[in-house]
Amino acid sequence: MSAGELVGEPVTAPPWRPLDLPPAPPVRGQVRADVAIVGAGLTGLATAHHLLRRDPSLDIVVLDATAPAGGASGRGTGLVGPRIGPPIDRARQRFGDDTARACHLASEDWVRQTVALARELEAEPGVDCGLDVAGQLVVARTDRAAADLARRADAYRRLDLDVRALPRPDGYRAALRYPVAATLDPAALTTALAADLARRGVRRHDRSPVLRAGGGLLECPGGTVRARRTVLAVNGWARTLRLPVGTVAALQLHAVATEPLSAADRAALGREAVIDATTLAPYHRLTPDGRLVMGGGPVRIPPTSRPASHRRAWDWLARRLPVQARVTHRWTGRVGYTGDALPVVGRTDESTWFAGGCCGHGLALATATGAHLAAALTGDAPTPRPWHRDRAPWLPVDGPAGTLIRGYLRVLANQAGKQPY
Template sequence: MTRPPAGRPCWPGADLDPTAPPGTEPAAPQRVRGVLEADVTVVGAGLAGLSTAYHLAERDPSLDVLVIDAEGPAAGASGRGTGLLGPRVGPPVDQAVRRFGPDTARRMHLASTEAVERVRELCARLGVPTGPRDGEQIVATRTADGLAALARQAAAYRRLGLDVTVLSAAGIRDRLDVPYHAGLLYRAAGLDPAALSGALAGACAAKGVRFLGNSPLLTLRPGETAADTHLVFPGGTVRTRKAVLAVNAAAGPLGLPVGTVLPLLVHAVATAPLPAEARELLGGRTGCALIDAHPLAPYFRLTPDGRLVLGGGRPVLPPVSDDSGSAAVWAGLEERLRRLHPVLADTEVTHRWAGRIGMTSDGLPVVGPLTDRPDVWYVGGCCGHGLALSVAHGAHVAEALTGGTPERLPWHRSRAPRLPLPAPARPLLRAGLGLMERSARRAA
C-alpha cells in the first residue's frame, strides 16, 4: 500500500484562507514593514491568539487590535490537532489533589469543563459544527496498572463531589466495539480545529482586527515609556501599548522569562471514510471518542465524514535533522490502527501529519503577565489540551487587558518550572520518551 504524503491534516478547514473576502483567491498575508503602531498586538494566530483578539474586539470595539503570525491564521498547531474537545488540565485528578489540595483540584476540573462549554458556545456562534450535543469521551484502560489508576481517579472525583461516570467493559462496548476493561466517561465533542481557527480569524477581521503574516517575532524591548513595548520583526517594528505573546513553545528561542515550555512534535493519521458498519462499531452512533489512559498510547475519534483519526505515539523533540523520527511514529500509529478492530485491517490511511505542542514539567499551562511587564502577557503550555483551554485563555486575557476582573484561573501564573536542558541532556530526554512509548506498546 502506498503511503500518503506527510504534512496535510484531513481537516477541510486547513485549506481555507479565513481572512480572504468571499469569492476571492487566497493571497499571501502582508508582512510587518517599517514602524507600525497598535493599542494591543497579539503575536500568534492560533486559537489562543485569535480568541484573545476576538474577545478584545468584542469587549472594546474602539481598540486597534493587530494580530501577527510567523505564517498565517491556522497555519500552526491550532489547525493540526485531532479535534478532541474534552475536559482536562494538568495531572490526573488524584495527583492534583495531592499536589495542590482538594479545593484547587476541584476548581481545575470545573474550569476545564467550563472551557469545553465555552468552545461549544463559540462554535455555535460562528457556525462551526461540534458533533452531537451529548457527545462523549472515554478515558479507558486494558491493563491492571491502568485499572488501579482509574480507580484512584474515580475515588478522587467522588470525594470532590464531581460527577464523572465509571464505565465497565460492557459500558464501553455499548458505545465502542473495542476491548477495554474500564473507563471514565466525560462530556465532550469533536470538531475541525482548522475550521474553528479559520472562523475565529474571519470573525476577527469582520470586527476590524488587522492581520499581518510571514513575520516571526525576533525580540521585544521596552519602549520610551512604561506603557510602550516594541516588538521587533524581520521587516520592521510594532510599537504597542499592550501585547499578548501567544507563541507557545517559541517562548524558549525568544528568551521569554516564562520557565520551560518544551516543544514536542506529536503525530496523527486519518483513514479514508469508513463503511457504515465500521462507523457504527467505532462510535458513529454515539459520537464517542476514546483516549487510552496510558501515556503516549493511542486515542481516536470519528469525523463527520466517517474518517477515523488516531493520534499518540512517541513525541519527537525538535530540532530533528530529518523526518525519520516522524516516519517511525506514523508507521507505529498505522500498525496500532489496524490492531484496533478487525474492520480496520485493510483500511486505507489517507493522511499523516504532525503538530508542535508546548509541554511544561508540571503539566499546567502558563497564562499571565511577564515578570515586571504587566502589559505584556504570555499564553502557552497547554500540554496537548489546547483546543478547549486556548479559547478560555483568550477570553480571560482579553478581560484582564480591558479593565475587567476575571476570576483567577487555578493555573494563572507567569512562569512554569525551569528545566535545565543543555544540549547534552536532550538525548536523555529523547531516550525517556522512547521508553514511555515502548511501555505504551506493551500495555496495548
C-alpha cells in the first residue's frame, strides 16, 4: 500500500452536502414550550422526531449554539455501525452474557433505525443522505491485535451473535465482519431531519448558546426559555454547562477526504468500512462519489489544541491512506468520551434529561437515544441498559493529571503509527 499526499491547502471542512436551511432567529425575550431541546445535532433532533410520533400536539423548541449539524453530527466520518461500550469479551466479564448479548443486539437495531430514518427523509424531493448499506470490517495488522480479535470472535460465537471471523482476510492478520452496518452523509441526514421537523411545526432558535440550565429554565444571551421538560443533548459540551453528569470529556478528532478515486481503486477497497482494531489507528470508508474518507490518529483535548498540532494529525492520516490520492478536505470534530466507554443518558434534575458521551458511536446511537428519551418524557419505562444512567465515572482531565492523559493519548497514537500500512 502506498501513502496519499497532503499538498497545498485542502478545504478545512468535510465534503458533506447539508441542506440549505432557512435561518432561524436566536432566542429573544421569554420563550415557552412543552419540551425544550438544547442541541440541534442528531440526538436532539431525533428526540423531537420521536416525541412528535408519540404526541403530535406537543409544542417543541430546539436551541443550538450555532445551527443544525454545526457540531459532531455534521463533522463525523459517516460510519453507522453496531457495538457499544467495551469489546464484547470484556462486556461479558463486566455485565454477564445476557446483558452483553442484549446490548449488541440493541446496537444492531440502532443501525437499522438510522437506515430507516435516512430512507424516510430521502423520500422528500432534493434530499440525498448518501446512504450505502454495507458491512463493516474490524481488522488486525499485528499479532497482538489478531489475538484480541480472536477473543472477540469466540465471545460472539458463544453468545450466538452474527459476527464472524474472516478465514483469510486480504492483507490483514485477522478480521471480523459485522454484517449490520452502513455509511452516510451525517450533515445531510441531520439537516434533512431539521427541515422535516420544521415542516411539522417544531420551532428552532439558532445562535442561542445556553449559559445556564436547570429546573426547566434555560438562559441564553438574548432571553430565556421555560419548558415543562428539557433535554440537554450537548454531548461533549457538558462541562461547559457544568452539568452533574460525571466526566464527559471533549476530544478533538481528525479526518481527511481525498479526491474521487479511480474505478480500480474503488473496486480494490470495496464498499465495507474498514476499522483498525488498535486504539487510535486509522479507519476508512468510501463515499458514493468515490472519495476515500479516513479518520483516527492523534487526538487532542480542547482547548489546548493548536493549528500546528492539527496539521501534524492530518499529515499523520494522509501518510497512511491505503491508495495514492490527493487530499482535498481536512477537518476536525469534537466528540464526547467517558472513562468506561459508555454513554450517559439520564436525568440532571426532575424535569431535565441529559444525553452525551457517545464515544464515537453517535450516528447509530442518536436515533435510539432519541426514541428512549421520547418514551421517558411521555411516561413510558423503556428497558434500561448500562448507559441509561445519570453519571459517568470521574476522569482527571484538568491540571497535572490532565497532562498525564494527554501524554497517554500521544503514546497510543505513536503505537498506532508503528503498525504496517
